[in-house]
Amino acid sequence: MNIVVLVKQVPDSGADRNLRSDDNTVDRGSANNVINEMDEYAIEEALKIKEAHGGEVTILTMGPDRATESIRKALSMGPDKAVHVVDDALHGSCAVATSKVLAAALGQLNADLVLCGSESTDGRVQVMPHMLAERLGVAALTGARKLTVDGGTLTVERQTEEGYEVVTATTPAIVSVWDTINEPRYPSFKGIMAAKKKPVQTLSLADLGVAADEVGLAGATSVVVEHSKRPPRSGGAKVTDEGSGGVQLVEFLATEKFV
Amino acid sequence: MSEVLVVVEATREFGVKKVTCEMLTLARELGTPSAVVLGGAGAADALSAKLGEYGAEKIYAAEGEQIDGYLVAPKATVVADLVKRVQPAAVLLASSQEGKEIAARLAVKLDNGILTDVVALAADGTATQVAFAGSTIVTSKVTRGLPLVTVRPNSVTPAPAAATPAVEQLTVTVSDTDKLAKVVDRVAEQKGSRPELTEAGVVVAGGRGVGNADNFKLVEELADLLGGAVGASRAAVDSGFYPHQFQVGQTGKTVSPQLYVALGISGAIQHRAGMQTSKTIVAVNKDGEAPIFELADFGVVGDLFKVVPQAAEEIRKRK
Numbered sequence: 422m423n424i425v426v427l428v429k430q431v432p433d434s435g436a437d438r439n440l441r442s443d444d445n446t447v448d449r450g451s452a453n454n455v456i457n458e459m460d461e462y463a464i465e466e467a468l469k470i471k472e473a474h475g476g477e478v479t480i481l482t483m484g485p486d487r488a489t490e491s492i493r494k495a496l497s498m499g500p501d502k503a504v505h506v507v508d509d510a511l512h513g514s515c516a517v518a519t520s521k522v523l524a525a526a527l528g529q530l531n532a533d534l535v536l537c538g539s540e541s542t543d544g545r546v547q548v549m550p551h552m553l554a555e556r557l558g559v560a561a562l563t564g565a566r567k568l569t570v571d572g573g574t575l576t577v578e579r580q581t582e583e584g585y586e587v588v589t590a591t592t593p594a595i596v597s598v599w600d601t602i603n604e605p606r607y608p609s610f611k612g613i614m615a616a617k618k619k620p621v622q623t624l625s626l627a628d629l630g631v632a633a634d635e636v637g638l639a640g641a642t643s644v645v646v647e648h649s650k651r652p653p654r655s656g657g658a659k660v661t662d663e664g665s666g667g668v669q670l671v672e673f674l675a676t677e678k679f680v
Numbered sequence: 681m682s683e684v685l686v687v688v689e690a691t692r693e694f695g696v697k698k699v700t701c702e703m704l705t706l707a708r709e710l711g712t713p714s715a716v717v718l719g720g721a722g723a724a725d726a727l728s729a730k731l732g733e734y735g736a737e738k739i740y741a742a743e744g745e746q747i748d749g750y751l752v753a754p755k756a757t758v759v760a761d762l763v764k765r766v767q768p769a770a771v772l773l774a775s776s777q778e779g780k781e782i783a784a785r786l787a788v789k790l791d792n793g794i795l796t797d798v799v800a801l802a803a804d805g806t807a808t809q810v811a812f813a814g815s816t817i818v819t820s821k822v823t824r825g826l827p828l829v830t831v832r833p834n835s836v837t838p839a840p841a842a843a844t845p846a847v848e849q850l851t852v853t854v855s856d857t858d859k860l861a862k863v864v865d866r867v868a869e870q871k872g873s874r875p876e877l878t879e880a881g882v883v884v885a886g887g888r889g890v891g892n893a894d895n896f897k898l899v900e901e902l903a904d905l906l907g908g909a910v911g912a913s914r915a916a917v918d919s920g921f922y923p924h925q926f927q928v929g930q931t932g933k934t935v936s937p938q939l940y941v942a943l944g945i946s947g948a949i950q951h952r953a954g955m956q957t958s959k960t961i962v963a964v965n966k967d968g969e970a971p972i973f974e975l976a977d978f979g980v981v982g983d984l985f986k987v988v989p990q991a992a993e994e995i996r997k998r999k
Contacts, residue, residue: 459931
């Protein structure tokens with residue numbers, strides 16, 4: 422099975438993150454940039470499917486030059502190769518334009534299965550799998566907590582508010598996964614060394630046949646008008662329990678009319 | 681005034697979700713609300729009274745197996761056709777998984793911008809979003825097409841405004857491409873009387889400090905006394921104390937209730953991402969240095985196994 426995994430480099434969600442003051446885009450220059458955590462689960466799932474059914478795993482990333490670090494990190498887990506869509510004109514692309522670019526890249530990769538994380542930790546927009554499915558005319562099975570591959574038939578368990586749904590489709594298809602689906606492997610030393618030699622193909626917008634004015638800030642379908650830091654919450658009263666902590670807590674809740 | 685389409689979120693038992701009432705309330709500020717019901721046969725009839733109570737002047741309905749038997753693609757096709765026909769002033773959907781997914785397909789079909797997790801929307805289409813773990817406030821605008829917006833639950837106070845909506849059943853033509861992802865089974869889990877996590881006015885959440893799955897009864901008991909939902913930190917979920925669908929934080933749900941009660945939760949930045957826009961936060965933790973206390977309006981440094989039962993008892997006494 423030919424599997425493509427979408428990997429995004431994002432600012433570390435465990436640290437302070439900002440928007441740039443000049444063009445209101447995500448400040449990636451000053452951030453510690455890492456693989457979107459959710460994508461590691463998609464990579465692991467791809468490797469498990471390859472181990473069980475054979476095939477090839479390709480990482481697909483759209484991002485600036487520095488995303489190369491995340492691509493190598495992804496490859497160190499075990500995928501065979503990577504494709505990096507990189508072009509200065511992409512800076513500031515909205516989700517709609519991003520889906521246009523990724524769909525064009527996927528169009529060249531002939532994937533049976535596209536895997537991705539359910540959301541990126543920077544935007545948390547959750548729209549990419551269905552945008553891509555809409556453009557490519559393939560099924561999107563989103564929010565999988567379990568994925569079964571049987572020949573060309575895919576079955577996922579999809580978490581819902583009320584329980585779960587069992588959803589099926591045939592390949593080619595896009596599946597997004599939650600972090601409950603598996604436990605991603607750590608790259609081995611051998612994997613890290615091997616990753617340095619794995620092929621990484623770069624594609625420009627011209628290679629994909631997408632015009633520069635369809636993407637980036639110029640082609641954005643939405644715009645950030647302004648942004649500001651939310652005033653940090655300040656801690657209120659803190660008491661140490663000396664036998665009446667529970668009562669004190671309820672007294673506070675009563676003054677706030679919760680009890 | 682022009683129509684504002686509100687894509688209805690309802691339970692499978694045809695209960696209107698609170699976020700739908702919130703969206704209808706918001707839509708009234710922008711134009712004339714029309715509710716769009718997409719679901720199983722009979723959905724519109726079952727939902728119409730409640731939708732009217734919150735001001736829906738009209739209900740568009742697409743019902744039946746070809747809507748309900750597949751993942752969101754047929755729903756998006758129906759809404760896209762409707763948008764082309766009625767040219768609404770805006771389209772509002774819930775910022776739930778399904779709401780975002782329908783919106784995603786609409787954005788591509790209509791070549792239209794999309795804004796998700798919106799907490800406020802002005803009449804001129806300027807939206808307010810909260811980004812980066814609640815640390816940043818963003819105002820943004822769709823610059824191509826109409827405002828296509830997903831609204832975060834608990835962002836608007838729902839206010840009734842009675843209307844008597846007429847129901848228009850839409851003729852549905854769903855293509856084969858929209859039927860590629862077939863729902864073959866739906867299994868109900870963890871169904872109880874508690875409110876849904878993202879919609880609840882009160883959330884009581886437990887973390888690693890709760891210790892084990894059995895001890896989560898304590899969290900549930902306090903949640904029930906306060907009429908709230910139960911949440912869990914990632915540490916608690918990863919340790920198997922509580923199911924994943926109740927996880928609050930960066931890789932789980934984002935909640936913004938009136939009251940958030942954090943029990944045995946240290947307050948790592950990834951957890952704060954999911955709860956720090958809550959109106960009031962209280963915390964119980966044995967570690968007085970835990971970062972959760974930086975957010976808490978009221979904190980108790982102590983053993984939650986002593987503090988929580990005492991608090992539960994005190995609430996019972998006062999009832």
